[in-house]
Amino acid sequence: MKEKFPKGAAWMNGQFIDISEAKISVLDWGFLRSDATYDVVHVWNKRFFRLDHHIDRFYASTKKLRMPCKIKRNELKSILAGCVKKAGFENSYVEMIQTRGMSPTFDRDPRKSVPRFIAFAIPFGWILEPKKINKGMDLAISKIKRISPDSVDPRVKNYHWLDLVNGMYEAYDRGHYTAVLIDENSNVLEGPGFNIFSVSSNKLITPDKGVLEGVTRQTAIDLAMEINIPVTKKSISTEEFKNSEEAFATSTAGGIIPITKIDGKVVGNGKVGEITQTIIELYWEKHNHPDWTEDINDLL
Amino acid sequence: MKEKFPKGAAWMNGQFIDISEAKISVLDWGFLRSDATYDVVHVWNKRFFRLDHHIDRFYASTKKLRMPCKIKRNELKSILAGCVKKAGFENSYVEMIQTRGMSPTFDRDPRKSVPRFIAFAIPFGWILEPKKINKGMDLAISKIKRISPDSVDPRVKNYHWLDLVNGMYEAYDRGHYTAVLIDENSNVLEGPGFNIFSVSSNKLITPDKGVLEGVTRQTAIDLAMEINIPVTKKSISTEEFKNSEEAFATSTAGGIIPITKIDGKVVGNGKVGEITQTIIELYWEKHNHPDWTEDINDLL
Numbered sequence: 290m291k292e293k294f295p296k297g298a299a300w301m302n303g304q305f306i307d308i309s310e311a312k313i314s315v316l317d318w319g320f321l322r323s324d325a326t327y328d329v330v331h332v333w334n335k336r337f338f339r340l341d342h343h344i345d346r347f348y349a350s351t352k353k354l355r356m357p358c359k360i361k362r363n364e365l366k367s368i369l370a371g372c373v374k375k376a377g378f379e380n381s382y383v384e385m386i387q388t389r390g391m392s393p394t395f396d397r398d399p400r401k402s403v404p405r406f407i408a409f410a411i412p413f414g415w416i417l418e419p420k421k422i423n424k425g426m427d428l429a430i431s432k433i434k435r436i437s438p439d440s441v442d443p444r445v446k447n448y449h450w451l452d453l454v455n456g457m458y459e460a461y462d463r464g465h466y467t468a469v470l471i472d473e474n475s476n477v478l479e480g481p482g483f484n485i486f487s488v489s490s491n492k493l494i495t496p497d498k499g500v501l502e503g504v505t506r507q508t509a510i511d512l513a514m515e516i517n518i519p520v521t522k523k524s525i526s527t528e529e530f531k532n533s534e535e536a537f538a539t540s541t542a543g544g545i546i547p548i549t550k551i552d553g554k555v556v557g558n559g560k561v562g563e564i565t566q567t568i569i570e571l572y573w574e575k576h577n578h579p580d581w582t583e584d585i586n587d588l589l
Numbered sequence: 590m591k592e593k594f595p596k597g598a599a600w601m602n603g604q605f606i607d608i609s610e611a612k613i614s615v616l617d618w619g620f621l622r623s624d625a626t627y628d629v630v631h632v633w634n635k636r637f638f639r640l641d642h643h644i645d646r647f648y649a650s651t652k653k654l655r656m657p658c659k660i661k662r663n664e665l666k667s668i669l670a671g672c673v674k675k676a677g678f679e680n681s682y683v684e685m686i687q688t689r690g691m692s693p694t695f696d697r698d699p700r701k702s703v704p705r706f707i708a709f710a711i712p713f714g715w716i717l718e719p720k721k722i723n724k725g726m727d728l729a730i731s732k733i734k735r736i737s738p739d740s741v742d743p744r745v746k747n748y749h750w751l752d753l754v755n756g757m758y759e760a761y762d763r764g765h766y767t768a769v770l771i772d773e774n775s776n777v778l779e780g781p782g783f784n785i786f787s788v789s790s791n792k793l794i795t796p797d798k799g800v801l802e803g804v805t806r807q808t809a810i811d812l813a814m815e816i817n818i819p820v821t822k823k824s825i826s827t828e829e830f831k832n833s834e835e836a837f838a839t840s841t842a843g844g845i846i847p848i849t850k851i852d853g854k855v856v857g858n859g860k861v862g863e864i865t866q867t868i869i870e871l872y873w874e875k876h877n878h879p880d881w882t883e884d885i886n887d888l889l
Contacts, residue, residue, distance in 0.1 A: 292614070293693035299615065312612035313620065314592070315599065315686070315707055320613065322750035323623035354751075355758055386615070389754070393593035395711055397782070397842075399754055400761070407615055411695055434739040439773070440752040441736065449749045450622035451654075452740040454689070454699055458655055461700070473739070473773075482697070542697075 298375035299409035300368045305375045311409055316395060318402055319388025323448045326350035329541050330504075331413060332373050332381040336582035338575075340366065342504045343385075350445040351387050356404040358387050370588035372410035380413035382542065415543040416467070416483055422569075425549030425561055426538065428480070429465035430527055431456040435478045435499060443479075443501050453481040465552075469530075472499050476524040482542055487525055488535035488564050497522035505539035512571045518564060527552075535562025545569045598675035599709035600668045605675045611709055616695060618702055619688025623748045626650035629841050630804075631713060632673050632681040636882035638875075640666065642804045643685075650745040651687050656704040658687050670888035672710035680713035682842065715843040716767070716783055722869075725849030725861055726838065728780070729765035730827055731756035735778045735799060743779075743801050753781040765852075769830075772799050776824040782842055787825055788835035788864050797822035805839035812871045818864060827852075835862025845869045 297308030319325035328347040330340050344362060351358040360368070365385065373381045390405040392398075417426055433456045441449055456468035469480045477485060478499045484506040486495045493513050495506060510520045530536065534557050536548040545568050547561040556562075561569075575581040597608030619625035628647040630640050644662055651658040660668070665685065673681045690705040692698075717726055733756045741749055756768035769780045777785060778799050784806040786795045793813050795806060810820045830836065834857050836848035845868050847861040856862075861869075875881040 292691070294614070294616065294691075295693065295695045308616070309614075311615045313615060314594070314609075315611045315613060315709060316594065316608070316711070318754075320620050321748060322754060323748045324750060324754050354754075391592070391594075393595065395595045395714055397714065397716070399757060409615060411616070414695055414697065416697070434737065436736050436740045436749070437734065439734040440740075441749075445751075447751060448621060448623045449736070449741075449751060450624060451745075451747055451749060454618075454622060454624050454654075457699060 295411050296376060297409055297411035298372045299407065300372055301407050305371055308376070308409055308411060311407065313388070313405065313407070314391055317388050317391045317405060318399065319386070319390070319405065322389065324354075324389040324399065325386060326354055326445050326447055327384055327386040328446055329382060329384045330369070331541050332378060332383060332410070332585060333413070333576045335373075335379055335585050336576065337369070337383075337585065337588070338582055339504055339508065340369075340583050342507065346446065346502075346504065347385055353442065353445050356387060356389060358406065360406060366583075366588040368408050369410070370585040372408055373585050374589060376410050378410060378412065381410045382412065382414050383410045384408065416538065416540050417543055417546050422547065423561055425547035427466045427550040428548050428552070429460040429463050429468045430477060430530070430552045431459050431468040431470050433459065433470050434473060435470035437473070438499050443499060446501055450481065457481055471527065474524070475527050477527060477530045480538060483538035483540040483546065485530070485548070486537050486539065487530050487533040488537070488562055489533055491518060491564070493518055493520040493564075494525055495520065495522055496525055503539055505541055505544060508572065509537075509539050509545060509568055512568050515571065516567060533557075535565045537565045537568070544572045595711050596676060597709055597711040598672045599707065600672055601707050605671055608676070608709055608711060611707065613688070613705065613707070614691055617688050617691045617705060618699065619686070619690070619705065622689065624654075624689040624699065625686060626654055626745050626747055627684055627686040628746055629682060629684045630669070631841050632678060632683060632710070632885060633713070633876045635673075635679055635885050636876065637669070637683075637885065637888070638882055639804055639808065640669075640883050642807065646746065646802075646804065647685055653742065653745050656687060656689060658706065660706060666883075666888040668708050669710070670885040672708055673885050674889060676710050678710060678712065681710045682712065682714050683710045684708065716838065716840050717843060717846050722847065723861055725847035727766045727850040728848050728852070729760040729763050729768040730777060730830070730852045731759050731768040731770050733759065733770050734773060735770035737773070738799050743799060746801055750781065757781055771827065774824070775827050777827060777830045780838060783838035783840040783846065785830070785848070786837050786839065787830050787833040788837070788862055789833055791818060791864070793818055793820040793864075794825055795820065795822055796825055803839055805841055805844060808872065809837075809839050809845060809868055812868050812875075815871065816867060833857075835865045837865045837868070844872045
């Protein structure tokens with residue numbers, strides 16, 4: 290049985306390989322305990338977007354998990370750029386991963402494992418395809434609670450997604466496109482791969498805790514500041530979110546994504562909001578600005 | 590760089606292979622989203638212990654995750670026995686896994702993936718080595734809360750272990766052997782790979798919710814019933830647990846494991862308790878009883 294893979298390239302064990310060859314042992318704790326952290330940066334027109342932000346978070350995450358990444362920043366950039374180059378992408382979704390690795394004796398003590406670094410580039414992917422962007426997302430508010438920060442630090446980007454996956458199935462069952470999960474007080478938090486924002490009275494709000502501190506979330510905040518729209522980080526109740534004048538999601542997989550329906554309720558007039566649209570345009574404008582991007586060819 | 594592997598064999602894509610060849614794509618959602626479930630059964634003197642209990646739970650888990658395992662019970666048993674046979678083990682730790690699999694286009698919708706089944710056998714492993722069993726475990730009560738059942742159903746055996754791994758590091762930092770995690774009310778729940786029991790006044794108690802319903806946990810309950818020791822499933826506060834007359838952990842990786850110190854407090858007289866010792870002996874006696882075990886050679 291020959292498996293089909295997307296186009297792509299990876300870097301493992303010191304070499305670049307085709308994505309179809311990028312495999313890890315089933316004994317790696319990154320698989321058997323999801324004992325791993327990662328980051329995803331995107332490339333648009335052969336330029337990385339806010340690469341240093343992603344690398345900063347990746348280094349911080351590997352440190353917090355007590356397996357600091359040993360690859361220096363310049364080498365890391367060259368590996369990531371090399372994956373994109375080898376795959377021949379103009380636009381790409383580029384992932385860097387560090388797992389706890391494997392113990393040669395299957396010792397259960399995580400300190401006995403040798404951490405493993407992996408990087409790969411695949412085609413750029415979208416939470417919502419560009420042709421659907423003007424329609425926006427129809428979001429369910431899930432009954433499932435996002436894994437609490439008292440259990441797993443959401444700022445350490447991680448693969449603990451079963452709550453999010455179950456949230457997606459719940460959304461599909463109820464006829465929605467995707468879902469946002471809640472906290473123990475039914476405040477909305479985040480969805481599978483995205484942060485959320487609510488817009489009302491010319492102000493943005495986004496959850497302050499219990500969520501990944503997304504680079505695209507930060508970008509939306511930075512862009513709002515540029516156009517003098519104030520941003521507050523605070524809890525957002527289900528009701529407050531449903532009554533937003535505008536709403537959007539943020540993700541490396543597609544940037545700023547309008548939300549036009551929340552749990553069956555139309556947001557505003559059901560079209561992409563004015564502030565959302567402005568931030569979308571600013572977001573893509575920044576993609577050829579030298580302060581925000583790096584040419585892959587300068588990093589190889 | 591040649592990686593070192595433990596001895597072992599695996600079954601993937603319809604064939605038996607050496608454990609060193611058992612690898613999954615880095616694009617499998619079982620890795621990138623820890624979207625997977627598994628079960629572990631052990632073989633002792635070439636006999637599986639309570640295999641049907643593990644298979645029942647595995648089938649239930651794959652159904653709950655909306656990817657019911659398609660391999661029939663007899664074939665599944667033959668695959669598991671085949672892994673043990675190929676590796677030539679008398680005693681073994683045998684894992685069956687189902688992941689969400691991979692989408693050939695990296696589509697984010699989990700319904701677009703083809704689930705993947707993997708099985709492997711490696712040498713039998715111990716939470717606490719037999720030579721240390723009479724000393725018992727020195728357990729820390731972690732400050733970390735186990736992932737809540739409101740987020741991820743702990744009865745679906747899963748790889749969401751970052752809370753447990755951080756609990757282990759916390760235990761090591763504080764000079765303990767391993768840790769038990771707590772719930773939001775500071776009741777003790779479970780540790781990395783084991784359930785817990787408290788023994789007082791000739792009665793057993795074990796947490797009723799927020800934990801994996803372990804097969805060895807059920808075995809301890811069944812064995813206690815055989816010797817007329819009542820068992821109650823209920824919340825156990827930190828204080829109640831520390832004041833236990835005896836305490837033990839249960840795991841497929843070693844069976845019944847005495848706990849002789851809890852968060853610095855000696856349990857009972859610091860030796861393996863009488864009831865614990867009786868259950869340990871009964872546990873190993875059952876390992877050649879035909880009602881509790883199946884010969885691997887009868888399953889091939």
